[in-house]
Amino acid sequence: MSETADLRSFVLDLLEDLGAEWLDRGPLTWVRLPDERAEALEVPSSFCMTFAPDQAGRFDAELVAPGSYMLERMLTAATRRGHWGAAKVDTPSGDWVVRALADGGVAMPDPRASFPVRLWDAWIYVFLFRVTLLADEKRESFHAIAVSEDGAESWPESLDLAEAPLVPVPWPADEPQVEGRYTVASRTLEARLSSNLEAFRRDCLSLLEEEVRRVFGYFDRTARELRDAEPSVSEDLVRAIEAERDRRLSEALERYDPKAEARLCGIRAVRVPTAEVLLPTRHGPIRVRTDPWTRNVRGLSCDGCGSTVGPWTLIAASTWRCARCVDATAGESARPREHPPSDTLPR
Ligand SMILES: [Zn+2]
Incomplete structure (x- = not known):
C-alpha cells in the first residue's frame, strides 16, 4: 500500500469510529458526521475532504495529510473518546528488569548480565483491531498489536493487557505521527492472521x-x-x-x-519505563529491550524461523527460539501432526 492509501484507510477507520458516513468521488470524499462529532472536529456536519494536495480547496475540500490541521483535529477528537487514550506505567520497585526479561522467556544465566545498558521512558502504541471474516456466517475477533515508539518493533499483545486500567496522561505531544505506526501495526496484524x-x-x-x-x-x-x-x-x-x-x-x-476486513477500533499510547540489556546470541551479543508492562523481549530473532515475536526459549548455548518453533518441535516429537478438521465452520 502507498503512504496515501495507508493514511486514507487510517482516516476512514477513524471516521467510522466517530460514526461518520462517506461517499468517494474520485480524489474527493464527502463526509457526513453526527452533529456532536462535527462540533468536536470543528467542521460542518457535511464536508468534503481530500488526500491529494493538488485537490485541496476544490468544493472547499479540506486536505488530510500528515501535519495538516484537519488530521490533527481528527486525532484530537479521536483521543477524547474512550478507546483512544494515553496512560503511563510507573517504574515498579525492585529489580523489574530481571523479572520482565524472565517473563519474556529470557532468564539470564548470570543475573549480573541483565544490568541495563540503557534505561529510559518510551511510548508503546497499542492498536485495537476488529477483524471480521464473512462468508455464510460471520466470525469476529479482536486483536491488539503493539508498536514501539520509533515504529521499528511491533508484536501482538493480549487484549487484557491492552485494556487494563492505567493512570491516564495527556496524549503524546509529538502527534500526529500515529498513521506511520498504524501501517506497521496493520502489517503485523496481517502476518499474524495469514x-x-x-x-x-x-x-x-x-x-x-x-x-x-x-x-x-x-x-x-x-x-x-x-x-x-x-x-x-x-x-x-x-x-x-x-x-x-x-x-x-x-x-x-x-x-x-x-471476505475479510480489519477495522481499527482504538489506539492506546502507554508511557513505559524501558530497559536495554546486552544478550548473548550465537551471532554475538545484541541489544534487546523490555518493559515492566508488556514484559516482552524485543530485538531478538528466532534461530529457527527468524520471527521477532517472543516469548523466547533458550534451547542451547546462546540459541533462542520463538514459542511457535518450540511448540512445533514439541508436537513433532510427541506425535505425528494431525490434520485440522476441514469442517470447522458451524452450520
Ligand atoms: Zn521461530
Missing part, C-alpha cells in the same frame, strides 16, 4: 464444494424422477428446473465467498 485467513478460505471452499454437489445431486435427481414418471415431460419444465438449479448455485457462490 494462517487463520488461509484456513478460513479453505473452510469456505470445502463448504462450497459440498453445497455445489448437494445442489447438482438434488436437481439432477428431480429432473430424472420427472422424466421417469412422465417421459413426455415438457422441455420448458426441465429448463425451469435447470434455471432454479443455476440460481441456487450462484447463491452458494455468493454465500461462501470469503
Whole structure:
C-alpha cells in the first residue's frame, strides 16, 4: 500500500469510529458526521475532504495529510473518546528488569548480565483491531498489536493487557505521527492472521464444494424422477428446473465467498519505563529491550524461523527460539501432526 492509501484507510477507520458516513468521488470524499462529532472536529456536519494536495480547496475540500490541521483535529477528537487514550506505567520497585526479561522467556544465566545498558521512558502504541471474516456466517475477533515508539518493533499483545486500567496522561505531544505506526501495526496484524485467513478460505471452499454437489445431486435427481414418471415431460419444465438449479448455485457462490476486513477500533499510547540489556546470541551479543508492562523481549530473532515475536526459549548455548518453533518441535516429537478438521465452520 502507498503512504496515501495507508493514511486514507487510517482516516476512514477513524471516521467510522466517530460514526461518520462517506461517499468517494474520485480524489474527493464527502463526509457526513453526527452533529456532536462535527462540533468536536470543528467542521460542518457535511464536508468534503481530500488526500491529494493538488485537490485541496476544490468544493472547499479540506486536505488530510500528515501535519495538516484537519488530521490533527481528527486525532484530537479521536483521543477524547474512550478507546483512544494515553496512560503511563510507573517504574515498579525492585529489580523489574530481571523479572520482565524472565517473563519474556529470557532468564539470564548470570543475573549480573541483565544490568541495563540503557534505561529510559518510551511510548508503546497499542492498536485495537476488529477483524471480521464473512462468508455464510460471520466470525469476529479482536486483536491488539503493539508498536514501539520509533515504529521499528511491533508484536501482538493480549487484549487484557491492552485494556487494563492505567493512570491516564495527556496524549503524546509529538502527534500526529500515529498513521506511520498504524501501517506497521496493520502489517503485523496481517502476518499474524495469514494462517487463520488461509484456513478460513479453505473452510469456505470445502463448504462450497459440498453445497455445489448437494445442489447438482438434488436437481439432477428431480429432473430424472420427472422424466421417469412422465417421459413426455415438457422441455420448458426441465429448463425451469435447470434455471432454479443455476440460481441456487450462484447463491452458494455468493454465500461462501470469503471476505475479510480489519477495522481499527482504538489506539492506546502507554508511557513505559524501558530497559536495554546486552544478550548473548550465537551471532554475538545484541541489544534487546523490555518493559515492566508488556514484559516482552524485543530485538531478538528466532534461530529457527527468524520471527521477532517472543516469548523466547533458550534451547542451547546462546540459541533462542520463538514459542511457535518450540511448540512445533514439541508436537513433532510427541506425535505425528494431525490434520485440522476441514469442517470447522458451524452450520
Ligand atoms: Zn521461530
